Amino acid sequence: MILGIYGTGGLGREVLELAKQINNVQHRWNQIFFIDDFRDEKNFQNCQVTSFQELKQINNHDDIEIIVAVGEPKNRKMLAETLQTEGYKFATLIHPNVHIPASTEIGGGTVICAQAIISCDVVIGKNVYIQPNALVGHNTVIADNTIISGLVHVAGSCHIGHESYIGMNACVKEGLKIGNEVIIGIASVVVREIPDTVIALGNPARPMKTNEDKKVFK
Incomplete structure (x- = not known):
């Protein structure tokens, strides 16, 4: 190939x-x-x-x-x-040191980098990018085209929408939904649901403004 x-x-x-x-x-x-x-x-x-x-x-x-x-x-x-x-x-590229449980589904075109931890019964969509040392908890869903940055921790039973970007070292509390086309700022702590097309940051993370042009890098 x-x-x-x-x-x-x-x-x-x-x-x-x-x-x-x-x-x-x-x-x-x-x-x-x-x-x-x-x-x-x-x-x-x-x-x-x-x-x-x-x-x-x-x-x-x-x-x-x-x-x-x-x-x-x-x-x-x-x-x-x-x-x-x-x-x-x-x-689909998965670093050799990453273990993927049999119950976890990974869509085509996804990248999972070194030292990432992917738990059981996770569903990862197509064209997702998970950077080094990220953690994705059990029963979490990550939709298509989303970026999970390095050192991000997503707890169990979360749902992260499509074309979203979770910034480095952010944490997401269990059972939360993060919408589509959302940006979560670096080191933010998400403890409540985040609606679609929002830029949120802080501890706790709060929506700051609308992601009007639906872009991360301006």
């Missing part, structure tokens, strides 16, 4: 390192390349770089699987939808 990493930014480089660590154990990919629509150079981190338009010129892509490596949830959704429309397969 061949792995295409969509994005050459910081997250793309992290995904490359994760893929190498997986390959050292599982030997999944014979080749790894980057997809980037804005980078002019054709070699980056010792990998070939191609645009998506160039990739589409390859008639047979049965042996190619792609992972989205951008940190903006809105853009993750857009790229994933484009790839799906064009018929590309999605890779």
